[in-house]
Amino acid sequence: MDLSYILNHLGEEREKYHGAVVPPITQSSIFAFPSVADMRTGFSDEFAEHMYTRGNNPTVAILRKKVAALEGAEDCLAFGSGAAAIAAAVFASVRSGDHVVCVARPYSWTRSLLRDLLPRFGVATTFVDGTDTGNFERALESATRLIVLESPNSMTYEQQDLAAVAALARERGIRTLCDNSYATPLNQSPLADGIDLVVHSATKYLNGHSDVVAGMLCGSRAILRDVFKGPYMTFGAILSPHDAWLLLRGMRTLAVRMERIAATTAKVLAFAEGHPKIRQVYHPQASSNPQLGLSERQLRGSSGLLTIELDAEDVAGVERFCDALQRFLMTVSWGGYESLAFPVCAVFPPNAPLHSASPVSLDLVRLSVGLEEADVLIADLDQALSRI
Numbered sequence: 001m002d003l004s005y006i007l008n009h010l011g012e013e014r015e016k017y018h019g020a021v022v023p024p025i026t027q028s029s030i031f032a033f034p035s036v037a038d039m040r041t042g043f044s045d046e047f048a049e050h051m052y053t054r055g056n057n058p059t060v061a062i063l064r065k066k067v068a069a070l071e072g073a074e075d076c077l078a079f080g081s082g083a084a085a086i087a088a089a090v091f092a093s094v095r096s097g098d099h100v101v102c103v104a105r106p107y108s109w110t111r112s113l114l115r116d117l118l119p120r121f122g123v124a125t126t127f128v129d130g131t132d133t134g135n136f137e138r139a140l141e142s143a144t145r146l147i148v149l150e151s152p153n154s155m156t157y158e159q160q161d162l163a164a165v166a167a168l169a170r171e172r173g174i175r176t177l178c179d180n181s182y183a184t185p186l187n188q189s190p191l192a193d194g195i196d197l198v199v200h201s202a203t204k205y206l207n208g209h210s211d212v213v214a215g216m217l218c219g220s221r222a223i224l225r226d227v228f229k230g231p232y233m234t235f236g237a238i239l240s241p242h243d244a245w246l247l248l249r250g251m252r253t254l255a256v257r258m259e260r261i262a263a264t265t266a267k268v269l270a271f272a273e274g275h276p277k278i279r280q281v282y283h284p285q286a287s288s289n290p291q292l293g294l295s296e297r298q299l300r301g302s303s304g305l306l307t308i309e310l311d312a313e314d315v316a317g318v319e320r321f322c323d324a325l326q327r328f329l330m331t332v333s334w335g336g337y338e339s340l341a342f343p344v345c346a347v348f349p350p351n352a353p354l355h356s357a358s359p360v361s362l363d364l365v366r367l368s369v370g371l372e373e374a375d376v377l378i379a380d381l382d383q384a385l386s387r388i
């Protein structure tokens with residue numbers, strides 16, 4: 001993959017904008033036609049033509065080309081959020097009476113879509129432990145049309161053998177969708193493993209600056225044309241030209257950010273794995289990960305999201321740790337330039353027992369490693385751990 005060409009040049013038609021090195025933001029909702037004949041052409045294929053920004057926009061088009069190239073996809077659609085991209089992919093793939101198989105612990109709003117919303121439209125979902133490919137096979141029904149994967153997921157990092165799941169789905173004509181937000185296109189290529197659709201929360205590493213919410217859906221042009229005519233145009237959950245432009249800027253540094261984050265994360269992992277107040281470290285490359293072999297085969301590099309299980313007596317101890325953090329900002333989301341901490345206990349009422357929320361326990365704190373110096377982050381964790 002010619003990464004620097006994709007990030008710096010692909011899709012940018014500088015001759016059309018006076019040689020400007022940075023593309024302009026085409027802040028226009030509509031595109032005019034010189035003749036009725038041309039307008040008729042526009043209506044005949046809105047997927048390909050510029051007519052209305054809910055369908056196509058030149059700034060968004062540059063972004064689509066770059067992300068498609070990164071994923072090795074024929075095409076890509078941009079959405080106003082990762083959740084919108086996932087919903088569009090799912091709605092375009094199922095109809096009433098169909099059945100979906102999904103990994104046990106997907107992103108919370110993916111679970112909500114499949115578990116709470118889709119049954120209203122006659123679509124049922126079975127959730128399975130995806131670390132064993134056989135579980136997918138056992139969950140299949142004659143009505144199964146879609147398998148939803150997230151490898152690794154974004155809290156405990158379970159992975160699926162993508163090539164194996166893709167092969168069993170293909171044999172049966174079942175579509176597969178994989179959330180690749182965690183790995184980024186740099187570290188994992190699900191389409192090359194035979195997966196049909198790849199989705200990204202571009203809010204995370206692709207943008208990397210915590211200033212845009214966006215989603216991308218990559219796949220074959222035939223499927224994406226279908227998504228375009230269906231949920232993309234009808235739900236209208238599009239990315240604005242300005243947000244697309246910010247994403248283009250964020251992506252210029254994707255490769256260097258991921259390199260730096262991987263190097264820092266390796267040091268944070270080593271520190272966390274040796275600390276007496278941390279019982280367990282969850283990360284694809286953690287030495288205790290039972291799927292370490294799959295990480296080595298399937299991932300080309302490391303991401304900066306990891307989860308630590310604190311050796312705390314109670315939730316108050318977890319709270320003392322989190323409240324003491326100085327450089328890790330406490331909030332949701334991940335993948336930005338700044339390091340973050342997300343305590344699972346914040347989702348539950350105060351004074352809940354530590355292990356009330358099985359299978360996720362309240363002594364888990366998810367850390368997103370940003371671009372700070374490793375020793376600064378480690379010193380911050382160390383002083384906060386002494387408060388437990």
Ligand SMILES: *Cc1c(COP(=O)(O)O)cnc(C)c1O
Nearest residue numbers: 081082083107154181201203214
């Ligand atoms: C954040 C996230 C999403 C949702 O993306 P938004 O851009 O927040 O809508 C989907 N999948 C994963 C793994 C995520 O972390």
